[in-house]
Amino acid sequence: MLRSCTQLVKGLTCRPSARCRLDAVRSRGVVDRISLVPFSNASVTTDCALPNDSWSPDMLEQFNKFMEMTRDGTWKRLPSYRKFMEKVTLGGKEYVLKRAPNSRFFMRSIDKEGLGFEYVMFLNQAQKRLVCLFQPGIYLEGPPGFAHGGSTAAILDSTLGGCAFYMAGRIMTGNLNINYKSPIPLGSVVLVESKLDRVEGRKVFMTGHIRSADGQTLHAEATGKSLFVLSQP
Amino acid sequence: MLRSCTQLVKGLTCRPSARCRLDAVRSRGVVDRISLVPFSNASVTTDCALPNDSWSPDMLEQFNKFMEMTRDGTWKRLPSYRKFMEKVTLGGKEYVLKRAPNSRFFMRSIDKEGLGFEYVMFLNQAQKRLVCLFQPGIYLEGPPGFAHGGSTAAILDSTLGGCAFYMAGRIMTGNLNINYKSPIPLGSVVLVESKLDRVEGRKVFMTGHIRSADGQTLHAEATGKSLFVLSQP
Numbered sequence: 001m002l003r004s005c006t007q008l009v010k011g012l013t014c015r016p017s018a019r020c021r022l023d024a025v026r027s028r029g030v031v032d033r034i035s036l037v038p039f040s041n042a043s044v045t046t047d048c049a050l051p052n053d054s055w056s057p058d059m060l061e062q063f064n065k066f067m068e069m070t071r072d073g074t075w076k077r078l079p080s081y082r083k084f085m086e087k088v089t090l091g092g093k094e095y096v097l098k099r100a101p102n103s104r105f106f107m108r109s110i111d112k113e114g115l116g117f118e119y120v121m122f123l124n125q126a127q128k129r130l131v132c133l134f135q136p137g138i139y140l141e142g143p144p145g146f147a148h149g150g151s152t153a154a155i156l157d158s159t160l161g162g163c164a165f166y167m168a169g170r171i172m173t174g175n176l177n178i179n180y181k182s183p184i185p186l187g188s189v190v191l192v193e194s195k196l197d198r199v200e201g202r203k204v205f206m207t208g209h210i211r212s213a214d215g216q217t218l219h220a221e222a223t224g225k226s227l228f229v230l231s232q233p
Numbered sequence: 234m235l236r237s238c239t240q241l242v243k244g245l246t247c248r249p250s251a252r253c254r255l256d257a258v259r260s261r262g263v264v265d266r267i268s269l270v271p272f273s274n275a276s277v278t279t280d281c282a283l284p285n286d287s288w289s290p291d292m293l294e295q296f297n298k299f300m301e302m303t304r305d306g307t308w309k310r311l312p313s314y315r316k317f318m319e320k321v322t323l324g325g326k327e328y329v330l331k332r333a334p335n336s337r338f339f340m341r342s343i344d345k346e347g348l349g350f351e352y353v354m355f356l357n358q359a360q361k362r363l364v365c366l367f368q369p370g371i372y373l374e375g376p377p378g379f380a381h382g383g384s385t386a387a388i389l390d391s392t393l394g395g396c397a398f399y400m401a402g403r404i405m406t407g408n409l410n411i412n413y414k415s416p417i418p419l420g421s422v423v424l425v426e427s428k429l430d431r432v433e434g435r436k437v438f439m440t441g442h443i444r445s446a447d448g449q450t451l452h453a454e455a456t457g458k459s460l461f462v463l464s465q466p
Contacts, residue, residue, distance in 0.1 A: 083374075100371045100374060100377075100378050100420075101371075103374040103419065104348075104371065104372040104374060105374055105375070106372065106373045106374060106375055106380075106381035106383055106384050107381070107383065109343060109348075109372035109373065110342060110343065116342065138333045138334075138335060138336040138337065139337040139339065139342035140337075140339045141316075141333060141336040141337060141338055141339060142338070148338070148339035148340070148387070148390070148391075149390045149409065150339055150340065150383075150384075150386055150387025150388070150389075150390040150391055151339050151383075153383055153390060153409060154381070154383025154384065154386060154387060155383070156383075157381070157382045157383040157386055158381075158383055172413070172416070173413050174412070175410070175411065175413065176386060176410075176411045177408070177409075177411075178408065178409045178410075180405070180406050180407055180408065180409070183405070
C-alpha cells in the first residue's frame, strides 16, 4: 500500500513510475482509441460546483445557506472540474499532475447537467469538516427510483477523501466502510458530512454520514482510513 | 433498513410507496427537465457485456477464456443493459420494475465505448461465485492515471451485490467494507471475484477481491453484507 502511494506521488510529480502502467496501456492502443473522442477544454475548465438549471429548489436552498456561511470565512466553497487542473497548489507547493490524455474526473464524467453527480463541497478548516450537498441524477440509478449503492460509495469516498486531503495533505484511501441505512431517492438532496477523526502516524481516520436535507432520514454511515503520503519523491 | 427494503420491493412490483419520493421529485420538475434528454431505446436494450472496439487484447483474452468455460454450463455469462428491463424473472416469478423515466443503470451511464465501466460478469451457480472482468476507462479517473476509489467501490458493490442477488434472491446492500491495496491503472484489466460466504437469517454475507488479470497484483479486498428481502408485498 505504501509503495503504491509513493508511486502515485511520483505520478503526481511527472516522474516515470514502473507501477504506472499507463504507457503500457497506451502502447496497446486503448488510450489512443479513446482519445479520439471530441473533448472541449471549455467544459473541462468550467466550475461544476455552481448552480445550474437541474438543481432543485431544495438544492438551491441548501447551497444558499452554505454560501451565506462562507461570508465570514469559516466555510469555503470548493470549486470542482471535469478534469483536475494540470497544476495544483498544496501547502504552498505547486504540483504538476500527469493525467491520462482526455481523461475525466470520475465524479464529473457525465456531461449533461442533472443526470449524474450534482454536488458542491464546503470546507470548514477550523472544525475539520467537509460537507457535500449532493443531488443524484437519474443516470445513477440502482434499485428502481433510487441511487446505486456504488454511486453512494463514490460520493462518500470523495467527501471523506476530500476532507482528509484538505486536512492532512496528499492521501490515498486505504479503507472505506459503509453502512447503508436507507436508499437515496433520485433527484432528492442529501448532505454528505465528513470529519477528521484523528491522525495516527501516516494514517488519517475519518467519519461520515449521509442525511436527507431535512435531517429526517439517515441514508448511510461511513468510516474511512487514508494513508498520508509524507515523502516527496 | 428492513423497512427500506420492503419499500423497495414495493417499488419493484409497481405498488405506490410512501418512501419512494420519486413522484415528489417529479412534481418539483427535476425529472421532467431531465427527461428532455434524447434517449434511444436501441442503446438501452443493447447488451453491453459483449466485446467492443475499446476492449484491450487482455480483456478479450479473459473474455474468451471465460466463454470457453460456459460451454459445459458450469459458468454463465450475464447480459448487461443501460437500463434494467421492465420485466425480470427471478425464481420463476416475473416482476415489473418501476423505474424513473429515462433513467440509466449507474454502471452503464457513460455512453461512449471504453470511457466508463467496461465489464462482463460470469456466474458459477454451483460454486456460488460471480466473476467480473473489468476494464476501467479514462472517465473513471481519480489519482492521475488510476481509477477513482469510488469507481472501484461501485464495481465491487455491483459484483458482490450481483452474486448475492443470483444466490439468495432480492437483496439490498447493508454493508460494504473495502480495503484498497493498490490503485487500478486506467485501461488495465482486472478480475473482480465475489463469493457467497454464508446466509444467516435474512443476512447474506459475501467476500470479494480485485486482482490484476495476470494475478500478480491484489488491488482491493472487500466484504459485503446484504439483506435478503423475503416478504412479497
